[in-house]
Amino acid sequence: MLFTTLSTGLAAIMVTIQSAAAPPEPLLPVPTAQQLAWQEMEYGMFCHFGINTFHNEEWTDGTKDPTTFNPTDFNARQWVEVARASGMKYVVVTAKHHDGFATYPTQHSDYAVTASPWREGKGDVVREVADACRELGVMFGFYLSPWDRHEPTYADSSAYDAHFKDMLRELLTNYGKVGEVWFDGAGSKGHIYDWDGYYALIRELQPDALIAICGPDIRWVGNEDGVAPETLWSVVDRDGASVWHPAECDVPIRDGQWFFHTDGEPKLRSVDEVLDIYYKSVGRGAVLLLNVSPDRRGLLPEPDVKVLHDVWAIVTETFKTNLAQGKPATASNTRGGDAAFAPACAVDGDPATYWATDDGVKEATLTVDLGGLVTFDRAMIQEHIALGQRVEAYKVEALVDGAWKTVVEGTTIGHKRLDRFDAVKATQVRLTIAKSKACPLIRAFGVYKAP
Ligand code: FUL
Numbered sequence: 001m002l003f004t005t006l007s008t009g010l011a012a013i014m015v016t017i018q019s020a021a022a023p024p025e026p027l028l029p030v031p032t033a034q035q036l037a038w039q040e041m042e043y044g045m046f047c048h049f050g051i052n053t054f055h056n057e058e059w060t061d062g063t064k065d066p067t068t069f070n071p072t073d074f075n076a077r078q079w080v081e082v083a084r085a086s087g088m089k090y091v092v093v094t095a096k097h098h099d100g101f102a103t104y105p106t107q108h109s110d111y112a113v114t115a116s117p118w119r120e121g122k123g124d125v126v127r128e129v130a131d132a133c134r135e136l137g138v139m140f141g142f143y144l145s146p147w148d149r150h151e152p153t154y155a156d157s158s159a160y161d162a163h164f165k166d167m168l169r170e171l172l173t174n175y176g177k178v179g180e181v182w183f184d185g186a187g188s189k190g191h192i193y194d195w196d197g198y199y200a201l202i203r204e205l206q207p208d209a210l211i212a213i214c215g216p217d218i219r220w221v222g223n224e225d226g227v228a229p230e231t232l233w234s235v236v237d238r239d240g241a242s243v244w245h246p247a248e249c250d251v252p253i254r255d256g257q258w259f260f261h262t263d264g265e266p267k268l269r270s271v272d273e274v275l276d277i278y279y280k281s282v283g284r285g286a287v288l289l290l291n292v293s294p295d296r297r298g299l300l301p302e303p304d305v306k307v308l309h310d311v312w313a314i315v316t317e318t319f320k321t322n323l324a325q326g327k328p329a330t331a332s333n334t335r336g337g338d339a340a341f342a343p344a345c346a347v348d349g350d351p352a353t354y355w356a357t358d359d360g361v362k363e364a365t366l367t368v369d370l371g372g373l374v375t376f377d378r379a380m381i382q383e384h385i386a387l388g389q390r391v392e393a394y395k396v397e398a399l400v401d402g403a404w405k406t407v408v409e410g411t412t413i414g415h416k417r418l419d420r421f422d423a424v425k426a427t428q429v430r431l432t433i434a435k436s437k438a439c440p441l442i443r444a445f446g447v448y449k450a451p
Contacts, residue, residue: 019334024356027388027438029235029244034208035217036386038180039091039234039246039415041139042282046250046291048081048094048143048258049125051101053296056117056261059183060099066115069101074118076128076296080136082292082300084097086308087315092182092289093129095171097143100150108166111150141180142171146214147187153192163192166202171425172205179204183214187414210246219245221286226251227278231411234389246415249281252291260293260301268303271310278315285414314451322446323376324368324429325349332365333357335439343367346431346445347408354443356382362436366445368429377423381431383413384441393435396447399425423449 031039052060054068071320083091096102102112103125111154114121126142133140142419144167153159181202193233202209212218219236221228226249234246252258253274254267261267269277273292281288292308295301324347335341343366345353357364379396384390391413397404405426408419429447432439 019125021338021341021356021358024335024359024387024439024441027390029242030388031234031244031246031385032217034210035244035246038090038139038210039287039385040219042287042416043088043278044090044092044139044141044287044289045079045083045086045088046092046143046252046258046289047129047294048097048252048260048291049294050094050097050103050259051255051258052063052097053294054112056263058148058257058259059097060396061110062098062100062148064099064101066111067117069113069116070118071294071296071298073092074123074125074128076125076298077132077136078299079129079294080132080138082305082308084136084138084313087312088138088290090134090141090179091129092143093126094179095126095142095144096148096167098145098147098149098184098187100148102167103227106167106170108163109151109171126171134176138177139179141178141182141209141212142175143182143184144168144171145184145187147184147191149187157192158194161197164193165197168198168201169205172202172209178206178209180210180212180218181215182212185214186216202265216243216245218248218287221247221249221281224251226288227280228284228288230284232285232414233412234285234385234414241291247286248289249277249286249287250291251277251281252293253295253307253318257293257329258291260295262288262296264293265301265303268307271307271314274307276312278311279418279420282416283418285412285416318378318448318450319380319446320448322347322349322380322448323370323374324445324447327371328369329355330367330369331355331357333361346442349444351443354441355386355445356441357439359439361439362433363390364433364440366431366442368445370427370429373425373427374448375425375448376421376429377421378448379408379417379419379421379429380444380446380448381413381417381442382444384443385415387441388438389414390436390438391433391440392437393433395432395434397430397432398424399428399430400424400426402431420450
């Protein structure tokens with residue numbers, strides 16, 4: 001009796017094991033855990049704040065009197081609260097811009113907040129931003145300009161490297177966890193830096209920090225418009241090797257102005273313009289780092305805050321209800337016929353599951369029965385990029401009056417693809433993966449109606 005029960009149980013286990021399809025092999029290269037977590041954030045706030053804020057200039061030359069830095073109502077918590085309420089998951093603050101003025105009390109330069117009247121020289125912008133980020137659950141990052149127009153050692157590469165590492169060390173040890181270090185390439189043409197030495201220091205002191213722009217973990221998208229190309233790969237060739245190097249789109253909310261200007265309000269982009277940027281960055285698989293400049297009070301200006309708020313209200317409202325979620329889904333192919341990789345996994349709202357095809361099947365369709373006439377004008381697709389970026393071409397069609405109508409055709413998907421199109425009224429929706437480097441892994445597929 002006991003033997004029979006045991007053997008029946010074993011047989012059942014055997015059957016389960018046999019019918020489970022092997023998980024797909026990763027398509028190398030794949031993101032690191034830190035890159036993956038950053039990609040999930042999608043949206044962050046850049047804050048340019050420093051001596052320039054008080055001179056109506058984008059680039060001062062390192063000679064402005066440090067006593068001119070004097071915000072009247074500085075409150076970094078307001079910056080981070082606004083960022084969080086606006087859907088942003090990280091904040092990057094300028095610790096030093098090209099002018100060399102340090103917004104934190106460095107021991108390695110007199111050109112710093114310590115020489116300003118602000119809080120009698122005892123203020124620390126970086127500390128207050130870092131503390132607010134920690135308290136509010138927002139990732140903290142800093143910008144440190146390699147190009148330095150004030151520092152006397154700048155003319156001597158190795159002396160300057162030592163100075164720059166001294167500042168880096170302070171920022172990496174005194175402010176808690178750092179998520180991103182932003183190295184701007186501007187102004188540095190012809191100068192030789194010890195990049196490897198900088199990177200080694202970061203890896204040693206903050207192993208989880210991502211090094212952006214002039215760095216190995218995050219790449220610059222290549223423009224300051226906040227726009228990623230239609231076809232965006234997170235995999236690029238570097239020094240003859242294929243590496244995971246995802247793109248970040250940095251753009252100022254006031255056109256052309258990273259720093260606050262007293263007469264800059266007319267440059268403030270509209271809600272529609274920022275939304276368009278969102279679709280062309282996050283919606284093309286990049287991460288958006290939107291710059292909002294604190295003003296001379298040391299606060300984010302109210303009109304800018306309103307735009308951020310309104311943009312996020314629209315994004316949230318638009319993507320609140322996936323009209324395909326939980327609806328019956330079928331596919332032209334399911335990996336091993338296994339429920340673990342079924343098309344339903346793309347519409348279950350669970351970020352951990354995905355629809356996968358058998359190895360070698362690089363073209364496939366997923367059809368969702370919407371269960372009646374449904375109106376939508378947005379689509380969202382996500383790949384399971386933890387196992388590599390794969391899809392090269394896709395199409396979304398809607399079943400309208402019994403005929404399939406193409407609403408959008410595109411190339412790459414990556415972490416997320418958002419598409420806008422004229423509203424359709426359909427009973428079914430179909431995603432076609434037309435070309436893929438390996439079997440496609442679709443984590444999410446959704447259709448939505450914008451407000
Ligand atoms: C550029 C800089 O020159 C701008 O002032 C700003 O910091 C922007 C983010 O990067 O290269």
